Amino acid sequence: MKKKLIGIIFFSILFTISSITTSSAKDVIKLTLNLAVPPTHQRWVLAIKPWIDEIETRSEGKVKIVPYFAQALSKQSDIYKSVVSGMADMGEAPFDRKPGQFPILETVFALSTPSIAVKDSTLMFNEFLQNLPQAKNELKEVKTLFVHLSSPAFIGTSEVAIKKMEDFKGLKMMSWGALSKLVSQIGVVPVGMPFPDVYMAIQKGVLDASIMTYTLLTDRKFGKVVHHVTPVTLGYSPFGMVMNKKAWSKLPKDVQNIFDEVNRDVAINLFNKFWWERTIKAKKTFEESMGGKTYYLSSGDLVKMDEIWHGLGKKIIQKTKVNPTGQAKIISEFRKLELKYGVSLNEAYGN
Missing domain, CATH: 3.40.190.170 (Bacterial extracellular solute-binding protein, family 7)
Structure with missing residues (x-):
């Protein structure tokens, strides 16, 4: 009788715990x-x-x-x-x-001022x-x-170091959307392709350059085929x-x-x-451990790029299909915030 009572109590406790666990x-x-x-x-x-x-x-x-x-x-x-x-x-x-899913959000960050990070x-x-x-x-x-x-994207090249605007001419660079229209204005030949194919395309010489970030250079090992970086802001x-x-x-x-x-x-x-x-952190790894180099354009070249980007920005924003007043407000708001949160390239990257 005593053993039976203990057994009943034991199974009652188990049932209670199980019920609490299930309920929880x-x-x-x-x-x-x-x-x-x-x-x-x-x-x-x-x-x-x-x-x-x-x-x-x-x-x-x-x-x-x-x-x-x-x-x-x-x-x-x-x-x-x-x-x-x-x-x-x-x-x-x-x-x-x-393309086309988020007309404003996919376009506005292509309007980035090249000289601001x-x-x-x-x-x-x-x-x-x-x-x-x-x-x-x-x-x-x-x-x-x-x-x-994301942090600013810029141009990364395999063999040719971009030290002045003239060096952009003829470069086959992976690009897309509004950015393709912009970089073509400085002599770049934009090439559209899925990003997973870019590494091999650079390695085989199909591409000379790609839109790049320091984290891609280190985390995705692009630094093995991209040896030169020129940090002019191309978007986010x-x-x-x-x-x-x-x-x-x-x-x-x-x-x-x-x-x-x-x-x-x-x-x-x-x-x-x-x-x-x-x-x-990735910039330091790229330069100190992977042998990569970073180059900066002159202030004069940056002014020229800024003028080109700002001039085309008004045309690119038309893709949003927002009315002209709305387009002007988008550009104005973005430029205002860019100045509020941005710094010069030298200040950003510690040149």
Whole structure:
């Protein structure tokens, strides 16, 4: 009788623990995250994962974000669409990979002034969206958690060092969209191709140059085939961490508040710091460990490039199909923020 009673008590305890565990598991909100980067990528390690950890910690285990890496759910260009459709609850979507999808966001960063490098690029992007409702309206199909912007892109060459404007002439350079129109004005021959093919194309001499960043030179090993860099700003890559609207609406209010607080107080500064610190670290690695060299154009050449870019900017912005008044406001707002957050190339890269 005593053994039977002990057995009943034991199984009662097990049932209670099991019930608590099951109930607790049911209360966990699991959200899928569509990512193009692999788990070894520095943006995951230093920015995305810390953001996720902060969300999960503040929610005290109520939220679990499940990442799907390396385009496992969709191509990078389709991440936004995967979130809109509900294939994924969240995604880190690029805004410049599918022409025509985001007319303003894919165009405005091609208007960058060549002689200015924006170090606080993510801060600039977030303020740009706040100040321009028509740009923010392009993301109306999703809940935008936050946006972030890469460090400046520039020209990287394999054999020819670009030390003056004349050196651009005849260079076969990988480019796309509005940037192709701009670089053609300085004698570059723009060549369109998928980015995964660029390394081999440079290695085989099909391309002389490509739009490049210091992080690509080190993290993706482009520094093995690209030996020379001329940091004139050619643009930035815009991204957004977005959530499916239905998934957002189903979240309890306290969880929504946690997302809003972390996005505002942590994510924006985290990504802003990540982009520039990685750039400077990668520059040092490229120059000291990979034998790469950085060259700077004269102030006179930079003035010429600025004039060309600003002149064509008014034509390029017409692609947005915004009315003329709106186009002028887009350019004006971007130039204002560029000056607010930007510095000279020498100051940015420590020449």
